[in-house]
Amino acid sequence: MKVVYLTQPGKMQIEEEPIPEVRPGNVLVKIEYNGICGSDVHFFKDGRVGDNVLKGKFVLGHEVSGTVVEVGENVSGLKIGDRVALEPGYGCGKCEFCKTGRYNLCPDMKFFAAPPVRGALQEYVSHPADMCFKLPENVSTMEGALVEPLAVxxxxxxxxxxxxxxxxxxxxxxxxxxxxxxxxxxxxxxxxxxxxxxxxxxxxxxxxxxxxxxxxxxxxxxxxxxxxxxxxxxxxxxxxxxxxxxxxxxxxxxxxxxxxxxxxxxxxxxxxxxxxxxxxxxxxxxVFRYRNLYPTAIAAIASGSIDVKQIVTHKFSLEESERAFSTVVDDAQNVVKAIIET
Ligand SMILES: NC(=O)c1ccc[n+]([C@@H]2O[C@H](COP(=O)([O-])OP(=O)(O)OC[C@H]3O[C@@H](n4cnc5c(N)ncnc54)[C@H](O)[C@@H]3O)[C@@H](O)[C@H]2O)c1
Ligand SMILES: [Zn+2]
Ligand SMILES: [Zn+2]
CATH class of the missing domain: 3.40.50.720 (NAD(P)-binding Rossmann-like Domain)
Structure with missing residues (x-):
């Protein structure tokens, strides 16, 4: 599969890698869209966000959607062909915060593109099935990628x-x-x-x-x-x-x-x-991110009470990733949300 690496500030390179293996409890998703977020742009521009400094090459992207192409062991509720929005972060499941449903506060949170966890700007991702939310017929996969900022x-x-x-x-x-x-x-x-x-x-x-x-x-x-x-x-x-x-x-x-x-x-x-x-x-x-809101966001888009797709101003292909990020940096006033189609 193709993987887009940020190799140094302002530079991206596409590399070929094996498709990830599906772990039990996970599904393999063929990624269709990645929204570009401010934090990705900070990494692209400066190689850091606050104290989070990149060492070596890194994969960005956490506003993600795609289609399930393989289902791991012990997964129920998802099947091959389901279109899903991927919630990028999941907690340890054991701490006080996870147990009280406030998993966004889990100190051991794993979140796409928050180092050391890599992001999803690549063709396939293996992700916990319970963090992949099925999109109804009338919600496009592009809207699926916008569920992440909408949840905020x-x-x-x-x-x-x-x-x-x-x-x-x-x-x-x-x-x-x-x-x-x-x-x-x-x-x-x-x-x-x-x-x-x-x-x-x-x-x-x-x-x-x-x-x-x-x-x-x-x-x-x-x-x-x-x-x-x-x-x-x-x-x-x-x-x-x-x-x-x-x-x-x-x-x-x-x-x-x-x-x-x-x-x-x-x-x-x-x-x-x-x-x-x-x-x-x-x-x-x-406010720190969000919790338990993907189903609400998807239902609000499906019912028509929120039209989130209007925030998209720019679209790029995976091959154009570097240009996509440079455009976001150079044309900040005109770009509200740029998305990359895999
Ligand atoms: N708390 C969270 O979980 C969370 C999640 C996502 C993003 N964020 C943060 O939210 C902020 C906004 O993110 P974004 O992607 O919309 O960024 P953005 O840069 O696209 O938007 C910021 C807007 O604020 C405007 N602005 C700047 N200074 C202003 C001023 N003095 N008066 C009025 N407007 C002013 C800018 O013109 C711009 O349109 C960022 O700081 C980001 O880090 C927080
Ligand atoms: Zn984001
Ligand atoms: Zn936890």
């Missing part, structure tokens, strides 16, 4: 307790901001204001259901939001991952509201006005 938006809006009639501000209209918007609207939010620095991104947000958008490069964000929502939004989602937007959250949110921190800033310590937070009695909720 669903988890963020779940922890932010977005419900019918609630109002929200989303800071950042990248892929994660946009899936948060889709999830918030699907959960019944009445008014969602999306903030970004780039008009192009805001246009995407409006097309995906944002009620209002604010261009932070030209406007006073706090003032604009105050005009639109005088008491402040019930929930503020920070999905830009910048120190500046994180610092805005306690000033924006309604008294007694919830701040959901999804973006990961480059610096680990950030100035934050806790007086605002205390006086307003706000709740600060952090």
């Amino acid at each position: 938006g669903l988890h963020a809006t779940g922890l932010g307790e977005i419900g019918l009639g609630q109002t929200a501000v989303i800071l950042g209209a990248g892929c994660i901001g946009l899936v948060t918007l889709l999830a918030a609207k699907a959960r019944g939010a009445s008014k969602v204001v999306v903030v970004d620095l780039h008009e192009k991104r805001l246009e995407f947000a409006r097309n995906m259901g944002a009620d209002h958008t604010v261009n932070a490069s030209k406007n006073d964000v706090l003032g604009c939001v105050k005009e639109l929502l005088p008491e402040g939004p019930d929930v503020v989602f920070e999905t830009a991952g910048s120190a500046e937007t994180i610092a805005q959250t306690p000033f924006l949110v309604k008294r007694g509201g919830i701040v959901v921190l999804v973006g990961m800033a480059a610096q680990s310590e950030i100035t934050y006005n806790f007086f605002q937070a205390m006086e307003k009695e706000i709740r600060i909720q952090c």
